[in-house]
Every structure is written in structure tokens, then in C-alpha cells.
Amino acid sequence: MIRLSGIEKSFGNKRVLRGISMTVETGRIFAVMGPSGSGKSTLLRCVNFLERPTRGAIEAGGRTIDANTATSRDILFLRNRTAMVFQQFNLFQNLTVTGNVMLGLTDVKKMNRRVAREESLRLLDRVGLSDKADYYPSQLSGGQQQRVGIARALAMKPDVLLLDEPTSALDPELIEDVLRCIINVAADVNSMIIVTHELGFAREAANTIVFIDDGVVIEETEAQAFFRSPSSERAECFLKNSLRRHINPSETPLERAI
């Protein structure tokens, strides 16, 4: 379980998040949607303090960490209970695929190297990359790199897995692969918050849709209901625009994937 209470974030005098609260219970998958620049990435980055929130608190693992008083120890605690998948993959270029997945296990979880290697290989198998274990990230396609990023995050067994537009840097033909991979591993994950523009994927994978605009939660709705008819006008408008961008809504990548 992870609970965000009144998260605010300003860059200079630009208020990007204006008091966001949500509770993601264990076993739940939240999709965060909203127009470009509405603060979705900033929100995810506040959860693990890659950006320090200006105000607000985050509750995880039985501790409540307040943005104003958080020590570096609190931040490490929070980061040990979350993991992130990045839009640009951000794999460690100086390490092999296995090295990428292992680093958190040996260095943060202090796992014995042999055990960590076995665990990494198991996870790589899970994302369909056991044959690439000794490759370097630069030798992989974008889709493969992102699946390594997913394995690296899963290795930490986080309370909540954060994914920031995991497929938007990928060539269209690689998107499906990665989305299918996320749905595959979802069963192993405690809970997820996914920022995505893939409507079909959000409808299929998520339990709840959080629609954000201008740093405020406009609505938090059960996924099927959201796509049938969102309760806010702004979300309705957003959906209409998004659907218009696809020639046929059932042609979104995930629909093809499933």
C-alpha cells in the first residue's frame, strides 16, 4: 500500500502539483492519465523523491514521510519500497543486462552474488530475455532495453512499481511487446502506478484511472466506468481527442496485443 497526501510541487513560482492525494492498495493497478504538461511525471518522481515535493506526505511500509522533514534515511527507506521504469529506459551502460538487474540485489539488498545472479536470470526469463543475459544495453533494441528496465525494477520487490510512459520512446512495432510484458508481470507486483497514453492498455491493465489536469486530480474512477463514460467534462474531452488521434479506437496497440 502506498498513500500520497496533499502532494504539492513547485518549480520556482510555477506550481506543477497542487495537492494530490491518492491511496493505492496492495493488488491495485492505477493508471495516471492527463494532457501533456499536467504534472504526471512530476507526480511519479515525487513518490520516490527524485523530485522533493514542496509539501505533502507519503505513507509506505508503515511509515509516514513528510516532505518538509524527510531525512536522507527516510528517502532511502522510500526508495527501497518503490522502483521505477523510465521512459528512456536509463539502463546502466557500463553493466551487462544481468549486471543491471543484479546491482540493486547485491548493493541494496546485500544479497550474495550467486543468489543474486540466479534471481536475475529468473527475472530475465520472466521478461523473455534469458538469451541476452551477457549483452550490454547498447546491443539491444529499445523494446528489449525496456524489458531489462522492468526486470531491474521487479528485482527490488517494491511495494509499488512506478512506470512513466514506458512505451512512448519505442518504435510502434515494439510497443506491443513491452505492454504485453507489463501485463504478464503485473501478477507478481504488489501494486503499480502507470503513466500512459495508451488507452487500450490502460483499460485492460488498470483497475483505476486517475485523471490529472494542471496538477490537480480531476477524477479517480474505476477503469471500465472511466472508459464507458468519465464523470468529468475535461476527461471526456481528453478521451475524445485521444480517440480521434487513432483511426479506430480498437486499433490501439494493446487491443492488438490481447
Place this chain on the structure above:
Amino acid sequence: MQKELDWAFLWKNIIAISAKIPVTMYLALLATFFGVIIGLLIAIIRIYKIPALRWAASAYVSFIRGTPVLVQLYLVYYGVPWVLLTAAAKLGMAGVTERFNPNNISPVIFALVTFSLNSGGYLSETLRSAIESVDRGQIEAARSIGLRESRILLKIVLPQAALNAIPNLGNSLIGMVKDTSLAFSVMVIDVMGEAKLIGSKTLRYLEIYIAVSIVYWSLCILLELIFGVAEKRMKMTRRELAE
């Protein structure tokens, strides 16, 4: 009438001077090695904005860049023994300085200290930009799985910064080979020292300076070739990796 250049003399002395290449290379390599260590410390202090040390590091780099190496050499040569003797006297340890007199320290040590400090100041900037050119995204990824900053530096940043820095380290070593020619001013007999000694004995200065320039030039061309090959190798392995 103008004297003819004595080619046989010149050739003979190229060989005589070359005998001191090990001294020059010893100074240049060790100074660059210590320079990397000092430069790395300064770069880390400045990047992580470590409070008290930060201004000291800036002042140090500014001083090294703002004064001639020759002046730095004299400062160390005259200053270090003075500091040691004064400190020993103040601490009532004059007995120690009788058995171990700072005035007897080998001039090579003074040269080495100076060139290490000097190269550390300059390399700190090179190393800082090598470190800062490591992809921020990877650092964030390391943070996101809970790695401590010191571990991120060791496991992710420094290995990649080292690769970035190698071409500049080559240039800096070549620069150092030439700078060490000043060590003669504190009585170190390196390539330049030997040349000056022969010059003052034979008074054939022009031949000697032609000889010594040929020695330095050849040495630097050789080093450039070595670094050129190393760099090509590195790029090749990178390309192989990318395939």
C-alpha cells in the same frame, strides 16, 4: 665568421640526452597519476558542493591556474623545508630535523610534489566535465532502486567518466612531459637538465637546444601514437558492443 653547425656533435648529444628520458617520464607519469587522484577529489568536492571544502577547492584551482608553474616550483622548493623546519621548532622537535633535514630532500621530490599539485588543479576541471557528462538518467535510475550516492559514484559514474576522460588524460600527460623541463630550475637532472649541463660545458648551445627539442618532440609523437591507438581500440570495442 659564423660557426658551422656540428652535426656529429648534435647527433652524439641526442643520444646522451636521451639517457635521461626515464627521469622525465618518471616525473611526468607519477605527477599525472597523483594529479588524477587530487583532481578527482577536487572534482567530487565541487560537484557535490561539499560545504567547507568547496571554497578551498575553488581557491586551490584558481591559484594553480593563475600562477606560473615555475613560480609554484620555487614556492614548493623553498616553502616546504621552511614549513617543516618551523613546525619542528615550534613543536620542540628540533632533534628530528637534525637526523632528517628537510634541506636534504631530493629535488626530484619537490618537482614531483609541484607537478602533482599543478596537474591536479588542471585535471580537476577535465575530470569534472567527464563526470558531469555521465547520463543523469542512469543516476536517477540508480537512486530509484535505493543506491546510496557514494555507491552510485563508484559503480555507475566513475567507470563511465573514466572512459570519457582518457583522451584528455593523454593530452595532459603530453603537456606534463614538456612542463617537467622546468624541474632543472631546482637541480633535477632530467632531459632538459642534462642538455643544460652539456651546453654550459661545451658552449655549443644551438646544437644542444636543437638536440633537446628533437628528443622532446620524438617523445611526444610517440606518446600521441600510443594514445591514438588506445583511443581507436576503445572506440572499436564500443562499436563492437553496439553491433
